[in-house]
Amino acid sequence: MKRPSPRAVRWMLIAAILVVWEALPRLGLVAELLLPPLSKTLVALVNAWPEYMSALFVTLYEVILAMLIACGAGILVGALVGGITLLRNVFLPVFSSLYAVPIVILYPVFTAWFGIGSESKVAFAGAYGFFPVMLSTAAGIRTIDEQLLLAARSMGATVPQQITRVIIPASIPTVLTGLRLGGALTIIGVVVAEMLTSAAGIGYLVTSYRTILDSPHVFAGVLMILILSVLFDTAARAIERRTLVWQTAGRRERASSKEDKATLAMPAPA
Amino acid sequence: MANVSNVTRLRETPAHTAVEVSNLNHVYEGREGKVAALEDISLTIEAGRFVVIVGPSGCGKTSLLMMLAGLRRQTSGTILCAGRPIVDPDPERVGVVFQEASLFPWLSALDNVEFPMALRKAPKDERRRRADEMLNLVGLQGFGGRYPHELSGGMKQRVSIARGLVQDPPVLLMDEPFAALDEQTRMTMGHELLRIWSQTNKTVVFITHSLTEAVYLADEVLVMSARPGRIIDRIPITLPRPRNYEMMASDVFGRLRDRIWQQIRTTP
Ligand SMILES: Nc1ncnc2c1ncn2[C@@H]1O[C@H](COP(=O)(O)OP(=O)(O)OP(=O)(O)O)[C@@H](O)[C@H]1O
Ligand SMILES: [Mg+2]
Numbered sequence: 170m171k172r173p174s175p176r177a178v179r180w181m182l183i184a185a186i187l188v189v190w191e192a193l194p195r196l197g198l199v200a201e202l203l204l205p206p207l208s209k210t211l212v213a214l215v216n217a218w219p220e221y222m223s224a225l226f227v228t229l230y231e232v233i234l235a236m237l238i239a240c241g242a243g244i245l246v247g248a249l250v251g252g253i254t255l256l257r258n259v260f261l262p263v264f265s266s267l268y269a270v271p272i273v274i275l276y277p278v279f280t281a282w283f284g285i286g287s288e289s290k291v292a293f294a295g296a297y298g299f300f301p302v303m304l305s306t307a308a309g310i311r312t313i314d315e316q317l318l319l320a321a322r323s324m325g326a327t328v329p330q331q332i333t334r335v336i337i338p339a340s341i342p343t344v345l346t347g348l349r350l351g352g353a354l355t356i357i358g359v360v361v362a363e364m365l366t367s368a369a370g371i372g373y374l375v376t377s378y379r380t381i382l383d384s385p386h387v388f389a390g391v392l393m394i395l396i397l398s399v400l401f402d403t404a405a406r407a408i409e410r411r412t413l414v415w416q417t418a419g420r421r422e423r424a425s426s427k428e429d430k431a432t433l434a435m436p437a438p439a
Numbered sequence: 440m441a442n443v444s445n446v447t448r449l450r451e452t453p454a455h456t457a458v459e460v461s462n463l464n465h466v467y468e469g470r471e472g473k474v475a476a477l478e479d480i481s482l483t484i485e486a487g488r489f490v491v492i493v494g495p496s497g498c499g500k501t502s503l504l505m506m507l508a509g510l511r512r513q514t515s516g517t518i519l520c521a522g523r524p525i526v527d528p529d530p531e532r533v534g535v536v537f538q539e540a541s542l543f544p545w546l547s548a549l550d551n552v553e554f555p556m557a558l559r560k561a562p563k564d565e566r567r568r569r570a571d572e573m574l575n576l577v578g579l580q581g582f583g584g585r586y587p588h589e590l591s592g593g594m595k596q597r598v599s600i601a602r603g604l605v606q607d608p609p610v611l612l613m614d615e616p617f618a619a620l621d622e623q624t625r626m627t628m629g630h631e632l633l634r635i636w637s638q639t640n641k642t643v644v645f646i647t648h649s650l651t652e653a654v655y656l657a658d659e660v661l662v663m664s665a666r667p668g669r670i671i672d673r674i675p676i677t678l679p680r681p682r683n684y685e686m687m688a689s690d691v692f693g694r695l696r697d698r699i700w701q702q703i704r705t706t707p
Contacts (some may be wrong), residue, residue, distance in 0.1 A: 178663050241630045273442050316537060316541045317543060319510060319537070319541070320535070320537060320541035320543075321554075322510055322527070322528055323509075323510055323528050323530070323533075323535040323537075324530045324554060324555035324558060324602075325528050325529065325534075325555065325558055325559070326526075326558050327558075330558055332558075334554075334558070335543070337544075338543070339545070340544045341545075360496075414586075415544055415545045415546070415547075415586045415588070435517060
């Protein structure tokens with residue numbers, strides 16, 4: 170028997186989860202208040218569609234602004250901290266420890282400073298997503314193979330050329346990973362912030378429906394955020410793959426060892 | 440007439456000296472104080488010669504090569520290349536091939552070879568033509584579109600050689616270029632290098648730990664002492680050219696290799 174591809178298994182798993190989601194409450198194994206069936210959730214979503222759309226619009230707007238802040242500031246600070254030894258020695262340990270702090274504890278401070286509107290969400294989620302972007306940018310620059318810089322210098326590269334033609338392309342893979350992580354964190358940051366204190370957005374809808382024990386509407390919001398996060402991650406991965414065609418060695422390990430054998434079979438140069 | 444040309448010849452003598460190092464010393468200032476790495480190195484390398492440098496590990500071979508390449512400044516002494524001092528890397532006078540894969544993984548083989556010319560903003564079609572020519576020279580026609588991770592170790596070093604030659608420098612410096620390769624590939628690459636060398640008339644300065652490789656490739660082997668590195672012997676390799684693998688089994692080959700080994704073994 171042929172084994173199914175990982176892709177097929179993945180889709181089967183998702184289908185299974187959806188079926189279980191429908192079946193558990195229907196069969197009375199789980200109370201509908203705790204888990205409403207998928208169908209009821211979808212009905213709730215469709216019935217309150219305009220409400221969810223305007224909430225999604227607010228959330229998206231906050232997420233995009235927060236991502237711009239996290240990525241812009243993260244790359245800028247990361248490049249400085251990674252590239253300049255003095256800054257690195259002073260700040261890198263500080264930033265690394267800050268990354269471990271649950272910044273959500275500071276959210277009340279953000280609302281005090283920025284109010285309960287979108288600004289506090291954007292600022293909070295921006296700060297939340299900033300750390301992985303900044304840390305991986307710094308790591309990407311710091312871990313550049315010295316040999317590559319030496320080679321570039323031997324070919325007469327000026328310092329600006331070393332930056333644009335070696336340091337930047339060499340650190341792109343790590344930076345992109347940071348952007349994907351940071352982007353995911355800004356989504357989390359925005360939703361958490363909306364759930365804590367706010368008057369708009371999907372997170373707000375979820376909390377307010379929860380307080381009136383309207384489970385289908387709660388899960389409709391959960392479903393939207395789920396889809397939003399998965400879409401973001403898929404898009405981010407697609408961008409990474411397209412940018413890093415040259416770096417597929419890891420993923421294509423087996424393919425390339427096959428190729429090696431092919432090269433051996435061919436009268437190819439050593 | 441004959442006299443006149445003689446005079447010009449005499450005045451041009453430095454042009455026949457590809458590299459001239461005089462009284463070069465180098466001291467590293469490390470954390471544990473000063474380390475004398477190179478001591479009073481003087482050498483003259485004639486144009487078109489294949490010179491191999493051997494010596495115990497840590498004796499300063501790489502340091503010397505970095506200075507020849509303008510990548511590091513010596514503490515004292517001068518290095519002349521094509522009659523002018525080397526102060527900064529100058530890819531039009533000196534090409535460098537390093538041991539480890541120093542190809543840029545995000546560039547195709549062709550783009551890697553073009554890289555030095557791209558830095559100089561050479562016109563696109565000239566760059567392409569020249570890089571293609573170099574890939575052909577090193578036996579990699581048709582592989583220009585591959586990324587480094589799609590090439591074998593030997594092929595990567597071929598690309599590195601093509602890159603070192605793309606600006607047509609008179610001198611090519613190589614720091615253990617085949618050390619990371621397996622024995623068979625290494626032999627093939629050595630032979631290939633001799634072919635490329637004979638086709639391009641470059642002056643090659645080649646560092647290696649392999650005595651067989653040294654004798655097989657060289658016109659002349661320079662033996663360095665343990666740190667602080669000095670040149671303790673200069674052994675002309677009289678084997679005829681073109682070299683072939685059968686020569687490795689000859690008495691002359693064995694004697695030359697032994698002589699180098701004795702020198703290295705007894706270096707203080
Ligand atoms: N940047 C540096 N700072 C301080 N000391 C150094 C530095 N680079 C090299 N050295 C020292 O200088 C000496 C010569 O180093 P070098 O790398 O030139 O030796 P080598 O002959 O190339 O060795 P190997 O055969 O192992 O490649 C070594 O003892 C090394 O520890
Ligand atoms: Mg060395």
